[in-house]
Amino acid sequence: MKFVDTIKNIWKIEDLKKRLMFTIMIVLVYRFGCHVVLPGISATEIDALRHFTSGGLMQLLDMFSGGAFSQASIFALGIMPYITASIVIQLLGMVLPSFQKMQREGESGTMKLNQYTRYLTVLILFLQGPAYLVNLQVQVNSAGGSAHFGFFTMTYLTIILAAGAMFIMWLGEKITDHGIGNGISFIILVGILARFPSAFVQEFLSRLTTAQGGLVMFLVEVILLFAVTAGAILLVQGTRKVPVQYAKRIVGNKQYGGARQYIPLKVNAAGVMPIIFAQAIMFIPVTISGFGANQGSTGFLHAFSDMTGFWYNFVYFLLNVAFTYFYTAITVRPTQMSEDMKRNNGFIPGIKPGKRTAEYLDSIMSRITLPGSFFIAFVAIMPAFAKICGVNQQFSQFFGGTSLLIIVGVVLDTLQQIESHLMMHRYDGLLKSGKIKGRTTGGAY
Numbered sequence: 001m002k003f004v005d006t007i008k009n010i011w012k013i014e015d016l017k018k019r020l021m022f023t024i025m026i027v028l029v030y031r032f033g034c035h036v037v038l039p040g041i042s043a044t045e046i047d048a049l050r051h052f053t054s055g056g057l058m059q060l061l062d063m064f065s066g067g068a069f070s071q072a073s074i075f076a077l078g079i080m081p082y083i084t085a086s087i088v089i090q091l092l093g094m095v096l097p098s099f100q101k102m103q104r105e106g107e108s109g110t111m112k113l114n115q116y117t118r119y120l121t122v123l124i125l126f127l128q129g130p131a132y133l134v135n136l137q138v139q140v141n142s143a144g145g146s147a148h149f150g151f152f153t154m155t156y157l158t159i160i161l162a163a164g165a166m167f168i169m170w171l172g173e174k175i176t177d178h179g180i181g182n183g184i185s186f187i188i189l190v191g192i193l194a195r196f197p198s199a200f201v202q203e204f205l206s207r208l209t210t211a212q213g214g215l216v217m218f219l220v221e222v223i224l225l226f227a228v229t230a231g232a233i234l235l236v237q238g239t240r241k242v243p244v245q246y247a248k249r250i251v252g253n254k255q256y257g258g259a260r261q262y263i264p265l266k267v268n269a270a271g272v273m274p275i276i277f278a279q280a281i282m283f284i285p286v287t288i289s290g291f292g293a294n295q296g297s298t299g300f301l302h303a304f305s306d307m308t309g310f311w312y313n314f315v316y317f318l319l320n321v322a323f324t325y326f327y328t329a330i331t332v333r334p335t336q337m338s339e340d341m342k343r344n345n346g347f348i349p350g351i352k353p354g355k356r357t358a359e360y361l362d363s364i365m366s367r368i369t370l371p372g373s374f375f376i377a378f379v380a381i382m383p384a385f386a387k388i389c390g391v392n393q394q395f396s397q398f399f400g401g402t403s404l405l406i407i408v409g410v411v412l413d414t415l416q417q418i419e420s421h422l423m424m425h426r427y428d429g430l431l432k433s434g435k436i437k438g439r440t441t442g443g444a445y
Contacts, residue, residue, distance in 0.1 A: 009422060016180075016421040023179035026171050027190050033075045033164065034068040034194075038157055041072045041136075066191030072136060074164035077128055079187055082169050084280045085120035089113055090330065118169070125165050129158035181414035185272075189410040192403050199394035206392055221391060228382065228399055232408040235375055236271070239264040242364065244346045261346075263337070265364060267372040270327035272409040274373070275380050277327070278319035282312070308384045317377040324373035334361035379405060 011017050037046065065078030093099040093113070102109035133149055149157065168187060175183030207218040241262040306312055338358040347353045351360045383403075386396035397403045 010418065013421055016418065019178065019180045023175055023181070023186070026175050026179060026183075027186075030075070030168065030171055030187060030190060031066070031194065033167070034066045034073050034191075035071060036074050038072050038074060038076070038160060040153065040157075046070075046072050066194045068191075074160055075168055076132060077125060077161050077165040078191065079165070079168055079172065079184060080280060080283065081124040081128055081165055082117070082121045082184070083276055084283075085117045085124055087277050087280055088120060089117045093330075094326075118166075121169065122162060122166070125162035126158060129161040130154055132161065133157055180417050181410065185406065185410045185413070188276075188406055192406060195394060196398060199392065199398065203392040203395035221395075225399060228379070229404060229408065231375070232379060232404050233412070235268050235372065235379075236405075236409055236412055239266050241265075242348060242361065244341060244348055263361075265332070265361070265368060267368050268324075268376065269332045269365070269369070270324050272405045273327045274320050274323035274376055275405050277323045278316055278380065281319055282316055308387050313381040313384050317381055320377035320380045321373040324376055325369060328365060328369050332365055334358040334365065337361055376405070 010020070065073075065076060065080075067073075068075040068078060089099070093103050099113070102112050105112075133154055137149055169184070172183030172187045175181065175186050177183075179186075203221070204218055207214055241264055244261050244263055335358045338354060338361065341347060341357065342353045348357055348360060351357050382399050383396045386399040387393060391399065398407075
């Protein structure tokens with residue numbers, strides 16, 4: 001059995017084994033922290049919060065936190081504040097020359113931007129923390145309980161929530177440095193997968209106990225889930241190859257170049273980042289309003305809290321398309337690629353080196369990014385269609401949206417890293433082809 005042999009080979013590589021064990025240990029710490037309740041919060045208050053997060057946009061936010069949001073955990077705010085801060089910093093890099101300069105400074109500039117991102121994350125946490133506590137207080141009181149957080153209680157609970165979120169960010173960075181995969185993305189993946197077993201069982205039981213299709217309908221849902229997952233994998237792995245001819249060079253008695261190679265331009269060069277960015281933006285109206293404490297609200301707040309509503313999904317669709325182009329422009333730089341080819345005596349057949357090559361690469365990226373952006377946007381709003389068709393609220397989140405693309409992208413990235421370790425030590429990879437295409441471009445998460 002090839003798979004069993006591969007598992008054995010993984011444990012033969014000491015460095016890879018240590019990285020896997022370290023990652024598992026960090027995940028266990030994270031999952032344990034998700035069940036550590038804030039001090040002074042009773043079981044009645046937690047039940048009221050769980051009822052509030054049982055549907056709608058709050059359920060999606062709870063899924064991103066791995067259930068910590070609905071359990072009033074010290075990790076309740078999750079990793080989303082850090083992602084929101086990263087969005088702001090990257091947007092500033094498009095408009096402020098000082099930030100653009102730091103982006104071009106290499107590792108030192110990246111370290112400065114990461115530091116600014118952390119500072120901004122703390123600021124966002126001290127805004128979201130009180131909003132979360134106010135929402136908890138409102139939900140408990142509306143459920144018949146009695147909860148009142150004074151200034152001192154609100155202050156120290158906000159500090160605990162902020163510290164918990166920063167600790168999650170630290171765990172993610174440790175996974176990146178000493179584990180397998182991108183730490184922040186892996187933390188999000190663990191939180192999403194933690195909700196899958198219960199969602200799957202609930203959907204199975206609901207189909208068996210209702211007359212709406214029964215077991216046949218459940219099997220149809222599973223088949224559709226596999227089909228959408230397969231489409232997401234193709235989206236992540238899809239490339240357009242551009243031929244590059246290298247001129248012959250003779251140095252001494254040796255000949256260099258003369259061979260034709262290919263530049264693989266990814267259909268989805270932005271990875272899962274557009275859908276994460278768009279989702280973070282969609283959380284902002286609810287966050288500003290105190291996590292939607294007023295359930296009877298109408299107008300703007302109501303429209304952007306209804307995940308099956310037209311305006312929510314329309315704006316969400318457009319944001320995904322826009323962020324796909326935005327993040328592709330950040331990660332794929334045709335001018336730099338053109339300069340690198342020219343420096344190495346390479347050229348695209350029929351295209352002049354320099355500016356014309358950069359324009360040619362940019363036009364190709366624009367053409368292949370358009371269908372990729374529309375597919376990402378369509379996958380993003382698929383949970384709304386699944387919910388409308390009668391799929392359980394929790395299970396519908398896995399039919400597309402952020403959940404599916406994050407699962408596919410992060411799993412492929414992690415497998416690619418394991419594959420590279422195996423190939424480096426001359427062991428067979430996880431697949432017969434020996435190649436797993438992950439998100440090689442784009443994705444700070």
